[in-house]
Each structure stands twice: as structure tokens, then as C-alpha cells.
Amino acid sequence: xxxxxxxxxxxxxxxxxxxxxxxxxxxxxxxxxxxxxxxxxxxxxxxxxxxxxxxxxxxxxxxxxxxxxxxxxxxxxxxxxxxxxxxxxxxxxxxxxxxxxxxxxxxxxxxxxxxxxxxxxxxxxxxxxxxxxxxxxxxxxxxxxxxxxxxxxxxxxxxxxxxxxxxxxxxxxxxxxxxxxxxxxxxxxxxxxxxxxxxxxxxxxxxxxxxxxxxxxxxxxxxxxxxxxxxxxxxxxxxxxxxxxxxxxxxxxxxxxxxxxxxxxxxxxxxxxxxxxxxxxxxxxxxxxxxxxxxxxxxxxxxxxxxxxxxxxxxxxxxxxxxxxxxxxxxxxxxxxxxxxxxxxxxxxxxxxxxxxxxxxxxxxxxxxxxxxxxxxxxxxxxxxxxxxxxxxxxxxxxxxxxxxxxxxxxxxxxxxxxxxx
Amino acid sequence: xxxxxxxxxxxxxxxxxxxxxxxxxxxxxxxxxxxxxxxxxxxxxxxxxxxxxxxxxxxxxxxxxxxxxxxxxxxxxxxxxxxxxxxxxxxxxxxxxxxxxxxxxxxxxxxxxxxxxxxxxxxxxxxxxxxxxxxxxxxxxxxxxxxxxxxxxxxxxxxxxxxxxxxxxxxxxxxxxxxxxxxxxxxxxxxxxxxxxxxxxxxxxxxxxxxxxxxxxxxxxxxxxxxxxxxxxxxxxxxxxxxxxxxxxxxxxxxxxxxxxxxxxxxxxxxxxxxxxxxxxxxxxxxxxxxxxxxxxxxxxxxxxxxxxxxxxxxxxxxxxxxxxxxxxxxxxxxxxxxxxxxxxxxxxxxxxxxxxxxxxxxxxxxxxxxxxxxxxxxxxxxxxxxxxxxxxxxxxxxxxxxxxxxxxxxxxxxxxxxxxxxxxxxxxxxxxxxxxxxxxxxxxxxx
Numbered sequence: 001x002x003x004x005x006x007x008x009x010x011x012x013x014x015x016x017x018x019x020x021x022x023x024x025x026x027x028x029x030x031x032x033x034x035x036x037x038x039x040x041x042x043x044x045x046x047x048x049x050x051x052x053x054x055x056x057x058x059x060x061x062x063x064x065x066x067x068x069x070x071x072x073x074x075x076x077x078x079x080x081x082x083x084x085x086x087x088x089x090x091x092x093x094x095x096x097x098x099x100x101x102x103x104x105x106x107x108x109x110x111x112x113x114x115x116x117x118x119x120x121x122x123x124x125x126x127x128x129x130x131x132x133x134x135x136x137x138x139x140x141x142x143x144x145x146x147x148x149x150x151x152x153x154x155x156x157x158x159x160x161x162x163x164x165x166x167x168x169x170x171x172x173x174x175x176x177x178x179x180x181x182x183x184x185x186x187x188x189x190x191x192x193x194x195x196x197x198x199x200x201x202x203x204x205x206x207x208x209x210x211x212x213x214x215x216x217x218x219x220x221x222x223x224x225x226x227x228x229x230x231x232x233x234x235x236x237x238x239x240x241x242x243x244x245x246x247x248x249x250x251x252x253x254x255x256x257x258x259x260x261x262x263x264x265x266x267x268x269x270x271x272x273x274x275x276x277x278x279x280x281x282x283x284x285x286x287x288x289x290x291x292x293x294x295x296x297x298x299x300x301x302x303x304x305x306x307x308x309x310x311x312x313x314x315x316x317x318x319x320x321x322x323x324x325x326x327x328x329x330x331x332x333x334x335x336x337x338x339x340x341x342x343x344x345x346x347x348x349x350x351x352x353x354x355x356x357x358x359x360x361x362x363x364x365x366x367x368x369x370x371x372x373x374x375x376x377x378x379x380x381x382x383x384x385x386x387x388x389x390x391x392x393x394x395x396x397x398x399x400x401x402x403x404x405x406x407x408x409x410x411x412x413x414x415x416x417x418x419x420x421x422x
Numbered sequence: 423x424x425x426x427x428x429x430x431x432x433x434x435x436x437x438x439x440x441x442x443x444x445x446x447x448x449x450x451x452x453x454x455x456x457x458x459x460x461x462x463x464x465x466x467x468x469x470x471x472x473x474x475x476x477x478x479x480x481x482x483x484x485x486x487x488x489x490x491x492x493x494x495x496x497x498x499x500x501x502x503x504x505x506x507x508x509x510x511x512x513x514x515x516x517x518x519x520x521x522x523x524x525x526x527x528x529x530x531x532x533x534x535x536x537x538x539x540x541x542x543x544x545x546x547x548x549x550x551x552x553x554x555x556x557x558x559x560x561x562x563x564x565x566x567x568x569x570x571x572x573x574x575x576x577x578x579x580x581x582x583x584x585x586x587x588x589x590x591x592x593x594x595x596x597x598x599x600x601x602x603x604x605x606x607x608x609x610x611x612x613x614x615x616x617x618x619x620x621x622x623x624x625x626x627x628x629x630x631x632x633x634x635x636x637x638x639x640x641x642x643x644x645x646x647x648x649x650x651x652x653x654x655x656x657x658x659x660x661x662x663x664x665x666x667x668x669x670x671x672x673x674x675x676x677x678x679x680x681x682x683x684x685x686x687x688x689x690x691x692x693x694x695x696x697x698x699x700x701x702x703x704x705x706x707x708x709x710x711x712x713x714x715x716x717x718x719x720x721x722x723x724x725x726x727x728x729x730x731x732x733x734x735x736x737x738x739x740x741x742x743x744x745x746x747x748x749x750x751x752x753x754x755x756x757x758x759x760x761x762x763x764x765x766x767x768x769x770x771x772x773x774x775x776x777x778x779x780x781x782x783x784x785x786x787x788x789x790x791x792x793x794x795x796x797x798x799x800x801x802x803x804x805x806x807x808x809x810x811x812x813x814x815x816x817x818x819x820x821x822x823x824x825x826x827x828x829x830x831x832x833x834x835x836x837x838x839x840x841x842x843x844x845x846x847x848x849x850x851x852x853x854x855x856x857x858x859x860x861x862x863x864x865x866x867x868x869x870x
Binding site for chain 2: 040051056059060062063065066184185187189194202206209213216217219225226228229230232233234235236237238239240241242243244245246279280283358
């Protein structure tokens, strides 16, 4: 038996064993599955088995860019204005404050850490630190959705958490979009290089124009299969356009998704079409993220650990501060930041995008930090959410000093099948 | 019309972005996205004319591919090769899974009879016509008679190839079920094995009659035996493995199918067997060994078939090198007609020999006209063995293939519709003669 065949068999066995194991763990302990695909990607990739050579990984980059685009569209599609106006304004204020605090704290700490540990000048340390700050802002929506399943969507705590996850995602994507525009390789048009503002306008323009044209293209199409094929074509086109000019496909497709869902006559059917392959593309993203991973050439263990600690601290502390500043402590409780600690596909997507982006410094350090954070926190994200919500809901039951058995039972009875999200 | 206008606007927008482009894989994705939208639009236009969508996908691929407009250039087509490979692997697995053992037992004799007569007639007619008309064929001008016979045999052995991908795509698109659909699928799948043997034999004869230049690599008998036998063995092993895994895989079957197909194709490639054949066998074994679980997997794969077909056929259309036809284009239509005549005559004889009622049986030939995948691979082998002398032969063959790829789905759809095997949206049959035809189906099947 050739070594190639042996490796494929080993990888296949490892994947299926991991899948079965994670499925069992998921049922038993309420964890969000997906890490087995990241593991499979690492196993298949050039760093371990080499079944996927570096050239193949490079050739498959368009597929990962498509997965990035799909994720951006999914985030954008959550910007459905009629449903957003039902959420209290306070929820957005809290979420915005929490996102800004997390971003600032993590960025500052990482700037110092990178300058100190990598002996890098400020200019060189700023870009990876800002990217890590943006990545730190993102939270796992799958964890929140799984953790809140079975609860009333109109419950204040659930609404605040949903708003926080959405705002976290948008802030993270916008920060990365800005970075990609500011650190864009110079392109001369009409005798002068394009400015960062112009690149940002191009980023948003690709998404907005794509959204309008695509809406006209679709018309009243509502057949699921046809809608799906057309939508896939639209997302590939928009993410390809953004990637081609070197701006962030995540931000362009976020704008594209938001435009589509708000101006289309068939927004429900569009969301259903997006949902249809969200999970497979999330898995594709995990696979390619695993395959594209390379150990950072620099000493990365300490700054990665620092990133994890800083992020968890900033999320928990920042969330508490944001809730206190906005008078939302009675609704959310002191520990609600733990519900935002989980990180999922979006963090990986931004990190992968950072690797693909030209001119990024320490790309594999940033990527390793994101992968580590996802592996460590995503599995337990739903449990964190339940812990927070269980405590808050128990406190809210009037006239009782003991935890309400019904609330606890309600949370425990929630099914633990995997959830769509980022 | 509205969609064509927007495609035009998108094309203009793409041209505006080209000068400020900085990243290579972004341009591939940009072109690919446009191709998918164009193929989708073209497919819908063809469907509104009651023609198969896949013809629309192919036409869009050809139109926007490197040969005509060049929106998708040849480097983009080659960079999208892994996507097309995965798509064809999925289609092959699905095609194999369509065939049930009970059906093979029921229709096996009829399938073999039709296949035998159809292949023989097509091979003889195409080879005979090439030899007879050799003095008019430019690339045979400087060849001896023996060499002409050798190349004609080689050409005919590729001309007999059918297309499981087109057959499967049409059956998925039309949801046709009936004796014509099932018998055609059976013939096409079995022919995939037979044509490799036939081609190998033809190549051996051609090497004697028209010796290749020295230093050209040779293909030994053991390699041919392994390519076929190994494909069956590897495919069966994969099928058994998948069937075993289906015992524990309860959810996310669509995802499982994609990962499994990717790994299976990789395994087949590393084992140096024919990927298409191995995946066909794997699909067949999985479906027939795992009982109802295999059917669930097949349904999960069928649900994601629509985008896979768009991608595969649009890329197939873009991949057709139409420019190479310049010197031999006038030969294409005669060869297509002679091939079609061979298939028609062979099927008529086979159908009568097998005792299938002519009303259903006489439509089967239309399902065998399409060509794709394997044929391109075999044509490439010819140019490997005969780098200079084989090139015009390959160009002619690609021209024939392009026409058959467009003509085949149209004819097959017509065959299915006139046999009353295409249900409409309500699950009824499209043809007016539907009920009569359906009532005749069990008799047909039994006769087969």
C-alpha cells in the first residue's frame, strides 16, 4: 500500500472517529460541534499528512473566499430592519459599548505584547494587534442560538444577547474592512494611488451595487433550487470582486446581504436559501482554515495565550461595564459577558481573510490565535450562554429566593443538535 | 430579457474592476461567479423553450469561456479544475447509486444486448467511414493505409463513448422514471467499463499498424487490467466502507457525501484507477448494500445536485477548446451523423433482439448520443502516444464531442418526453400518451 493511500485512509478514519466522538459529546454535554472539521483540515494539510499540498491549498483559495463571502452575507442578512426595530435601543447601546471596550483592550494589550515579544516597531505591531482586536470582538452566534433555544425570543435577556452577537459581528467585520482599506497595496489610477477612503467606498460599493443588481436579476423568483443557484452565483461574484481588488470580501458581502434582505420581495426565501448551505460552507471554512494553517515562525505561544486571556477578560469586564453604563445590569446580570466568550466561524473567517490579504504582518500568528480561541471557546459557548441565562432568569422570577426549578428544567430540556450561525 | 440586461451590466462592472485588481484568485472567483449567473440565466432560457437546462449551462460556458468571449480565461478554467473534479465525482457516485441490483437482474440481459449491438454498429460505421473517406481527410494525407486503419479504429473506439454525467443530469432535472430512463442509464453505466477495454484493444492494434515515435511511453496490459479491475475493487471497497459508516452517520448526510466523495476520489486517484468508474461502483455498492440508509444518502445528494450540475456543465462548456477546430470543422457534422446513425441502427437491432416493445425501445438511442468526461480523457491518451499525429485527431474528436454534448441532452429529453416518462410539477406525466405508456412499462421491463 502506498503511503498516499495509507494517509488518506488514516485521515478518513480520523475524521469519522472525530465526527462520531463529537456527536456523542455534543449530545451528552451540549457543545457546538465543528471542531472535527478543523482537525480534519489540519490532518489533510501540508503541515501533517500533506494529502493537500501547498499548491492544492492555494488552488482551493477561491472556495474559501466563497465561504467567507457566504458568511458575510449571512451576517448581513440578519440586518433585517423590520425585526431589528423590535429590539430595544438599549440593547444596541450596550452591545456597541461592549464591542468597543473589547476591541480597545485587546488591541492595546496585543500592541504591547507584540512589540515586546517580537521586538517589533509600533508600525509593524499595529496591524496584527488591530486585526486581533477585531477578531476578539466577534462572538459565536451558534452558541447563543443553541443556548437560547426553547426560550421566548421576546425575553429581554435573549434580545440583548442576540443584539450583542450581531453588533459584535458587524463591528468585527467593519474593523477588518477598514484595515484592509487602510493597509491596501498601492494601486495607481489616473496618476495617483487610491486612498483608504476610496478603497472603503469601493468595498461598500461592490456590496451595495451587487445587492441592487442582484435584486433586479432575481425579480420575484421564489423556487428554492433556482434561488439557491442564483444566490450562490451572486455571492461568488461579489466576494470575487472584493477579493480581486484586494478589499475585504466579508464586508462587501455583509453589505450585499443587508441590501438583499431589505429590498427583496422574497427575503424569507433568500434567508432559507442562505441557511441551506450555511452549515456545509461553515465546514468548508473550517476545513480550509485547518489546511491553510501553518505554525507561526515566531514564538507564538505566549502572545496567543495572552490574546485568549485578554479577550476573555475584556469580554467579561467590558460587558459588565457596558451594562452598568447603560443601566442594563438588572436584565443581564453581572456575568453576562461569559455568554459572549465563545468564538466560532466568523473569527476564523476574519483570520483567514487576514492571511489571504496582501501586506499583513505576522499572518500565521494572528491565524493561530484565532484557531486556538475557536478551539478553546466554541465547544463550550452554548454552556456559557445557558449558565448566564439560567442565573438571570432565576433571579427574575418574582417572590422566590431559590432558583426556579421550571426555568432550570426548561433550559435543560433544550435539544442539543448543532446550530447554524457564525 | 431583464436578466440578460443585468448580466451585461455585471460584465461592464467587471471590466471596470479589472484595472484595479491585485489578487489572482479573486479574479478566478469573479469570473466563476459571472459564469454561474450566466449559466443559470441561459439554463432558464433553454428550459422555457422546453430544452434541457444543461444545454443552457454548456452554451453559457462555451460563450463566456476562453474560446469565444474569454470572460473566463483558460487559466481560470484550469484553476477551477478541482471544483469540476469534485462535481463529476459526486455525479458519478449518484449515477451508481441510481442502479439497483434487482434492476440489473431484471434488465441486465436487455442492457447487454442493446449495448453489444449499439457499440458494434457505431464502431464499425465510424471506423469504416473514416477509412472510406481517408483521401479527403487532410491529416490522413501522408499516412499509409495501415496507419489510416489504425487511427480510424482508435478514433472509433473513442466515438462510441457515452456520458453518464449527462444521463444523470437529465434524469435529475426531469425526475424521469421509466423503462427508457432506466435502460439508458444501465447501458451508459455498463458501457463505461466496456469502452475502456475497447479503447485499450484499439490502442494496441493502432500501435502495430501505426507505430508511434520512439521514446513515447507505453501502456501495458497489466495497467489496463488494473485500471478496470482495480476501479471495481477500489470502488467496491469504498462502497462497503461508506455503507458501514452510514450505520453511525445519522445526520448531515449532505456534508458527509461531499467529504466522502472527496476522500474516495483522492483514494481512487492515488490507486491509479479510473475515478469515474470507481465512484460509479462505490455508489452502486453503497445503495445496494446499505438498504434504506443508502437511499437517504442518495436523497441528500440529490438535493444538492442542482448547483453541482450548473457548475460542472458550465465549466465543461468553458473547457471545450473550440479554437482547435479550425482545420477540421467541416468533418465534425458528418462524423456526428454517422455516429448517431450507428447508435440508432444498433439500438433498433438490440431492442428487437431483447424483445423490448419498439414503442419504448426505439427511443433509447436518443439517450446514448451525449458524450463527455471519459471521452476527453481517452482523446488525451491518443495525443500522449501520438503527440503530433494525434493532435488533429483529438481536435476533430473534441468538435464531435462539443456537438454531441449539446445535441445529446436535447435528444434524451425528447426521448423521455415522447415515452411519457417526465412528470410535470404536479407529479403527473408531461406527455399526452403518458398513462398508456406507464401501463406498458411493467411489460417492457419484464420483457427486458
